[in-house]
Amino acid sequence: MEPIGYGQSPLDATFAALADPTRRAILARLVVGEASVAELAEPFAMSQPAISKHLRVLEKAGLISSGRDAQRRPRRLEARPFAQATQWLESYREFWEASFDRLDDLLDEMQQKAPRHNKRLSARNKRR
């Protein structure tokens, strides 16, 4: 992997691209497999030009690329820059997920000791 100069900051382009919910949804769709602009536009209440605009942002950030098929020009996911931007977040997420799952158990235990929360607690026990 080539070193990334902080001045150029390609990660900024990745984060900017990921900041938009439509673009995240497009990426989520592309995880399943490549798709044309028309196929990508379908689930959104958006025109194809509007979707194309989002696709350009994603392409510029290196998150997607276009296929060779001249008719469809299917877009596909490029996982590498995405992984670069999210790997730290993932290990951070793992740390907190493990900790918070433990905190859930501790809070359950604390609620059992606190009588004023009994009503909520019995409702929850019924569900289990």
Added chain:
Amino acid sequence: MTERKRLQLTTRGEREIVMTRVFDAPRTLVWEAFTKPELMQRWLLGPPGWSMPVCQLASKVGESYRYVWRGPKGEEMGMGGILKEFVPPERIVTTEKFDQPWYTGECVGTIELAELNGRTTLTQTLRYESREAREMVLKSGMEGGLGMSYDRLAELLTATVAK
């Protein structure tokens, strides 16, 4: 029906990382779990095999706090800082610095607790000194290679989209 609770983790602006998580407990209890060392040592442990031998908390603004974690092979990781704001049971602001920092400058951490219908939403914000510092943090996990599978990626994206 016990659904697994989702952790939302994202970047905000140029310098922040933001995390949110809902707990099925009133705010006062979550606050206790974040402000009593004997409770914190039971949950703030990360992956299995780690313990937290040092958990010195601050309860007055200006005081310092310190955490040390010990891993399965005896490795230690420490961090600490100064308490900047303390508003029970809703807000804690601290500076934080790891003993072996991998980014420049200090990071400011904010924990906010909001209660709705007996459930508590935690929002934790990390604000780095500069865009470059946050970038160093985000890049720091990369040395281990790009081990992320497409499945994992799909999971991550679905979690983000499900907001």
